[in-house]
Amino acid sequence: MAAMKRDRNPIHYDRAAYFYLLPALVLLAVFTVYPVINTLITSVKLDYRFLTGAFKGFSAGHYLEILRDKTFQRACFNTAFVAFVCAPASLITALATALLLNSIKKFRNFLTTLYYLPQVTNIIAAGMVFALLFNTNFGFINLVLSWFDIDPVPWISGVGIAGSADLYTRSYIRCLFILFVYSLWQGLSLKVILFLSGLQSINLQYYQAAQIDGTSQWNILRKITFPLLSPVTMYVLITSVITALKSYASVVALFGDAYGPIGDNSKMMITIVGYIIDSLDDYLSPGAISKASAAAFILLLIIVILTAVQFYFSKKWVHYK
Amino acid sequence: MKKPLVKTVNYFLLAAAAVMVLIPFFWMLGTALKSEAEALHIPPTLLPKTYRFDNFAKVIQTEPLMRYFLNTLIVSAFVVLISTMITVLAAYAFARLEFKGKDFLFAVVLIAVMLPQEIMIITNFMTIAKLKWLNTFRALILPYCVNAFNIFLLRQTMKQIPEDLYIAARIDGLTNFKYLWKVVLPVAKPTILTTMLLSMIWIWDTYAWPNLVTTQDNLRLISNGLKNAFTTSTGNIQYELQMAAATLVTIPLILVFVLLRKYIFSGITRGGMKG
Numbered sequence: 001m002a003a004m005k006r007d008r009n010p011i012h013y014d015r016a017a018y019f020y021l022l023p024a025l026v027l028l029a030v031f032t033v034y035p036v037i038n039t040l041i042t043s044v045k046l047d048y049r050f051l052t053g054a055f056k057g058f059s060a061g062h063y064l065e066i067l068r069d070k071t072f073q074r075a076c077f078n079t080a081f082v083a084f085v086c087a088p089a090s091l092i093t094a095l096a097t098a099l100l101l102n103s104i105k106k107f108r109n110f111l112t113t114l115y116y117l118p119q120v121t122n123i124i125a126a127g128m129v130f131a132l133l134f135n136t137n138f139g140f141i142n143l144v145l146s147w148f149d150i151d152p153v154p155w156i157s158g159v160g161i162a163g164s165a166d167l168y169t170r171s172y173i174r175c176l177f178i179l180f181v182y183s184l185w186q187g188l189s190l191k192v193i194l195f196l197s198g199l200q201s202i203n204l205q206y207y208q209a210a211q212i213d214g215t216s217q218w219n220i221l222r223k224i225t226f227p228l229l230s231p232v233t234m235y236v237l238i239t240s241v242i243t244a245l246k247s248y249a250s251v252v253a254l255f256g257d258a259y260g261p262i263g264d265n266s267k268m269m270i271t272i273v274g275y276i277i278d279s280l281d282d283y284l285s286p287g288a289i290s291k292a293s294a295a296a297f298i299l300l301l302i303i304v305i306l307t308a309v310q311f312y313f314s315k316k317w318v319h320y321k
Numbered sequence: 322m323k324k325p326l327v328k329t330v331n332y333f334l335l336a337a338a339a340v341m342v343l344i345p346f347f348w349m350l351g352t353a354l355k356s357e358a359e360a361l362h363i364p365p366t367l368l369p370k371t372y373r374f375d376n377f378a379k380v381i382q383t384e385p386l387m388r389y390f391l392n393t394l395i396v397s398a399f400v401v402l403i404s405t406m407i408t409v410l411a412a413y414a415f416a417r418l419e420f421k422g423k424d425f426l427f428a429v430v431l432i433a434v435m436l437p438q439e440i441m442i443i444t445n446f447m448t449i450a451k452l453k454w455l456n457t458f459r460a461l462i463l464p465y466c467v468n469a470f471n472i473f474l475l476r477q478t479m480k481q482i483p484e485d486l487y488i489a490a491r492i493d494g495l496t497n498f499k500y501l502w503k504v505v506l507p508v509a510k511p512t513i514l515t516t517m518l519l520s521m522i523w524i525w526d527t528y529a530w531p532n533l534v535t536t537q538d539n540l541r542l543i544s545n546g547l548k549n550a551f552t553t554s555t556g557n558i559q560y561e562l563q564m565a566a567a568t569l570v571t572i573p574l575i576l577v578f579v580l581l582r583k584y585i586f587s588g589i590t591r592g593g594m595k596g
Contacts, residue, residue, distance in 0.1 A: 017414045020410040020413055020497075023407045025426065031445055031467065033429065036436060100334055107335075115342055116582075118342060124547050125567035125571050128567055129346075129564070132564065135560075138363070138560060139365070140365070143367065190589065193586060194589070197586075249544070253548065273439045276442065276443065277442070277533065280446060293443055296442075300436070300440045303435075
């Protein structure tokens with residue numbers, strides 16, 4: 001092909017190409033490329049005022065300020081919980097579900113469609129429903145517990161937590177549990193589809209050969225399925241961790257605009273994106289936008305580093321055909 | 322060949338998972354149909370004693386939910402229309418045309434795929450505020466009009482069309498635009514439909530950005546409208562109405578999904594969905 005091209009020398013450059021690209025490139029420049037650069041610059045501007053554009057020099061102070069901020073630390077911890085506890089847990093559940101789905105024929109399409117429903121459910125609607133499921137008085141979960149004579153659990157409750165560290169911790173753990181259950185339910189759908197399509201693209205001859213050799217089911221899984229599925233696993237891991245790092249709307253829907261049960265004033269369940277958006281609320285006060293920018297840039301760094309690390313390690317255990 | 326016991330266990334586990342997935346939908350619909358008194362009954366009833374379908378009518382009458390639906394439709398329609406045109410043109414240039422700086426510009430698109438939208442939100446907010454576009458439809462539409470992932474997906478599809486076809490068409494005197502219109506578009510139609518659907522789902526779910534750039538009720542999108550509905554200032558929630566509203570918001574997208582499943586699945590298995 002390359003030789004053919006050289007025969008038709010010189011390569012024909014189409015200047016019209018730039019007209020085809022113009023609208024996309026202009027919008028990408030304004031709404032994607034410029035924002036990344038501008039976020040970095042704004043994050044080190046001291047006392048930046050939005051209306052006048054005035055600032056008093058450059059400093060890394062905003063980074064130190066938010067790193068010391070208790071709310072930002074909480075946001076980092078919660079975000080890490082979703083990314084490194086919830087996302088891997090839903091990955092494992094999804095893999096198991098996909099393996100089961102792949103072993104059956106009847107109802108497979110029906111079940112796949114059914115498992116996908118959470119993904120097409122509005123994120124705010126889903127969060128509200130979960131908040132009601134775990135409601136102390138009117139929730140389904142406590143109703144089921146009552147069938148086993150278990151007293152109602154105050155799942156999302158901030159009663160007395162302002163004055164007691166012990167009550168605060170208990171309330172916090174319960175909220176994390178709700179977030180975990182929600183993430184499992186919400187995250188399963190997309191991953192099941194991806195794993196299932198990965199499983200179905202594995203050449204059946206491998207399995208036939210293993211069957212002739214009398215290989216055990218477990219060894220087939222370990223020596224054939226998992227290695228051949230590893231590119232998909234890698235992809236699912238990267239995308240689901242990154243998605244989790246950006247959690248925001250689900251937390252607002254579950255726990256409200258104050259990121260916590262009524263009675264909590266510490267923004268108990270805030271995430272990094274929530275912290276960024278909250279900092280924008282008073283965007284007219286000096287320094288607020290710089291603080292938000294610093295938080296955004298930290299998030300970007302975490303995402304870039306994670307992507308790099310995952311790609312690096314993927315070379316060691318991912319088998320590409 | 323497989324033992325029947327294993328098969329039964331497999332089906333049992335899958336059915337159990339299906340029940341877990343369905344519980345929230347069951348509780349949403351069940352609560353949506355309860356009367357106000359029954360929704361506040363302790364302990365709750367598993368199924369509604371009387372089915373109050375008029376809850377849905379009440380929801381539409383008391384909250385401007387229809388206005389939110391209309392706004393979301395307007396924004397989706399514009400975004401899908403504009404972004405599809407932009408995406409098709411850009412994807413065609415990357416797939417078929419030769420020009421200087423192609424590799425560099427395509428690398429920019431690939432990096433843009435990886436960058437999270439949430440990082441841009443601050444500067445985009447400043448841009449919109451400086452343009453004095455806060456509380457306008459433009460603010461809701463424009464930032465969504467370019468989607469690097471869709472450009473990438475469509476370019477991959479267009480690349481699969483044999484180059485010989487292009488050379489033949491050019492020899493026959495077809496212009497680039499005619500070739501794109503007559504040959505490429507019909508072939509790429511399923512993928513274009515996929516990108517349209519993904520954009521629609523994106524707008525339907527979007528929450529943070531509209532919440533930031535609009536403060537007026539008549540500009541709210543469905544997610545934002547739903548979030549604020551049926552909660553009094555003291556934090557009391559009218560659960561049966563809230564769940565009826567949630568049901569109304571959920572149903573259209575589920576219908577679209579069930580009808581056009583094929584296109585959505587083909588999109589996500591060929592490169593995932595935006596977060």
